[in-house]
Amino acid sequence: MDEMRYETPESLEDAVALLAAAKGETKILAGGTDLLVQLRAEMIEPELVVDVKRIPGMLDITEEDGGFRIGAATPSAEIDEHAGVKKLWPGVVEAAELIGSVQIQGRASIGGNLCNASPAADSVPAMIVAAAVATVVGPDGSREVPVEDIATGPGETSLAKGEIVASIFLPARPAHSGDAYLRFIPRTEMDIAVVGAGISLTLDDDGTCTDAKVCLGAVAERAILVEDGAKALIGTKVDDDALENLAAAASAAARPIDDKRGTKEFRTHVAGVLARRAAKIALDRAKGN
Amino acid sequence: MAKHHVTTTINGDPYEFLCEAEETLLDVLRDGLQLTGSKEGCASGDCGACSVMLDGRLVCACLVLGAEVEGREVETIESMADGEQLHPLQQKFLEHAALQCGICTPGFLVAAKALLEKNPDPTETEVRYWLAGNLCRCTGYDKIIRAVMDAAVDMRGS
Numbered sequence: 001m002d003e004m005r006y007e008t009p010e011s012l013e014d015a016v017a018l019l020a021a022a023k024g025e026t027k028i029l030a031g032g033t034d035l036l037v038q039l040r041a042e043m044i045e046p047e048l049v050v051d052v053k054r055i056p057g058m059l060d061i062t063e064e065d066g067g068f069r070i071g072a073a074t075p076s077a078e079i080d081e082h083a084g085v086k087k088l089w090p091g092v093v094e095a096a097e098l099i100g101s102v103q104i105q106g107r108a109s110i111g112g113n114l115c116n117a118s119p120a121a122d123s124v125p126a127m128i129v130a131a132a133v134a135t136v137v138g139p140d141g142s143r144e145v146p147v148e149d150i151a152t153g154p155g156e157t158s159l160a161k162g163e164i165v166a167s168i169f170l171p172a173r174p175a176h177s178g179d180a181y182l183r184f185i186p187r188t189e190m191d192i193a194v195v196g197a198g199i200s201l202t203l204d205d206d207g208t209c210t211d212a213k214v215c216l217g218a219v220a221e222r223a224i225l226v227e228d229g230a231k232a233l234i235g236t237k238v239d240d241d242a243l244e245n246l247a248a249a250a251s252a253a254a255r256p257i258d259d260k261r262g263t264k265e266f267r268t269h270v271a272g273v274l275a276r277r278a279a280k281i282a283l284d285r286a287k288g289n
Numbered sequence: 290m291a292k293h294h295v296t297t298t299i300n301g302d303p304y305e306f307l308c309e310a311e312e313t314l315l316d317v318l319r320d321g322l323q324l325t326g327s328k329e330g331c332a333s334g335d336c337g338a339c340s341v342m343l344d345g346r347l348v349c350a351c352l353v354l355g356a357e358v359e360g361r362e363v364e365t366i367e368s369m370a371d372g373e374q375l376h377p378l379q380q381k382f383l384e385h386a387a388l389q390c391g392i393c394t395p396g397f398l399v400a401a402k403a404l405l406e407k408n409p410d411p412t413e414t415e416v417r418y419w420l421a422g423n424l425c426r427c428t429g430y431d432k433i434i435r436a437v438m439d440a441a442v443d444m445r446g447s
Contacts, residue, residue, distance in 0.1 A: 003309075004311050006293065006311075006356050008356075008359070029354070031352075032352050032353065032354065032357075033352050036313065036351070037352070039311060040351075041333075049310065051354075053357075075346065077346060100334070101421055102347050102400065102419055102422055103334065103348055103349045103400070103422045104349070104352075104422065106346035106347050107349075189421040190335075190421050
């Protein structure tokens with residue numbers, strides 16, 4: 001194997017130029033909690049690793065238009081400790097909090113979670129229902145990409161050569177809105193989602209649901225939006241009938257594989273159960289603000 | 290490819306070292322700098338035996354590249370005791386016999402210290418969740434939890 005190069009550019013332009021100029025495999029290093037494991041296991045043998053943490057803004061959380069812009073390499077622990085983000089998008093924060101141990105939290109980023117493109121990534125369904133938008137910078141300038149359009153399959157993204165996710169924007173939200181993320185694992189900590197479910201919803205002053213997003217993780221090749229799940233909630237008071245319809249829509253949308261973590265049948269059922277439970281939490285939160 | 294020349298602070302002291310791009314901080318600490326208190330268990334971030342503090346955050350040294358710590362501050366288990374004076378956590382681990390083979394112990398101590406600095410009065414549940422990233426295969430968890438709870442009482446009293 002050729003020797004790996006490690007670079008620490010101090011601007012996005014320099015990082016993009018390094019990635020674009022490399023002939024062989026390149027990898028971006030944020031928290032490294034996936035990358036270093038892959039390196040050690042020789043699953044990857046990159047010619048170049050670009051550490052983006054010295055680029056201004058990559059580790060920052062800033063308020064913007066009533067929402068928050070989160071630098072792509074910001075460790076989960078920083079997001080967990082940010083009262084503003086927690087108040088606005090508690091579901092995103094609780095999803096980020098589920099990623100690994102305290103040690104992993106000290107490094108793992110939502111940008112990395114997104115670009116590692118595991119179908120079971122916990123923060124991704126939560127970000128998708130939050131209508132989060134990734135700012136992607138590349139050789140041809142910058143573009144805004146909805147988070148659901150980044151991962152295309154296990155370990156695969158829509159990013160072109162030289163492109164970097166610089167930040168993720170969590171938008172402002174109307175009054176009476178709530179979100180939540182739940183996952184199923186066979187133990188209480190330190191595991192990979194068998195199924196994950198993110199829900200975001202908005203109520204009007206009478207408590208009728210006017211907007212909803214439903215996203216499932218670990219039941220397809222990537223996190224999937226469930227349009228029929230959202231339709232099951234919109235126009236209702238999110239009562240038991242609506243929740244039952246939501247669960248049915250979530251199970252119908254799930255197209256999981258059988259593996260050591262769970263069977264197709266189990267995952268399909270649990271997708272409905274978690275969607276319903278997450279919706280109840282999101283509903284309580286929406287009523288509380 | 291030339292090695293990386295890294296200038297950093299470890300346990301309050303200035304350090305300089307050379308490392309290859311793919312060398313981890315754990316490799317550098319143990320093999321390069323002879324700071325062998327941090328242990329290698331899984332080398333994949335699952336066991337916590339290599340827990341260190343990096344700029345005040347608890348991390349696994351096996352998941353950090355050596356070259357990444359340029360200009361940053363690292364704290365390892367070697368900084369825990371003050372000369373011959375054990376840290377209260379170390380003392381309580383001895384009193385409660387909270388170790389058998391000892392491989393996981395430095396990681397547990399570093400992680401527990403990070404918890405008590407953030408939360409001096411944790412519940413047992415909080416201690417158990419915080420230490421979920423540290424594995425003990427001698428299964429001494431119960432004694433470890435009791436030692437941490439007892440050390441917390443001591444540290445609040447002093």
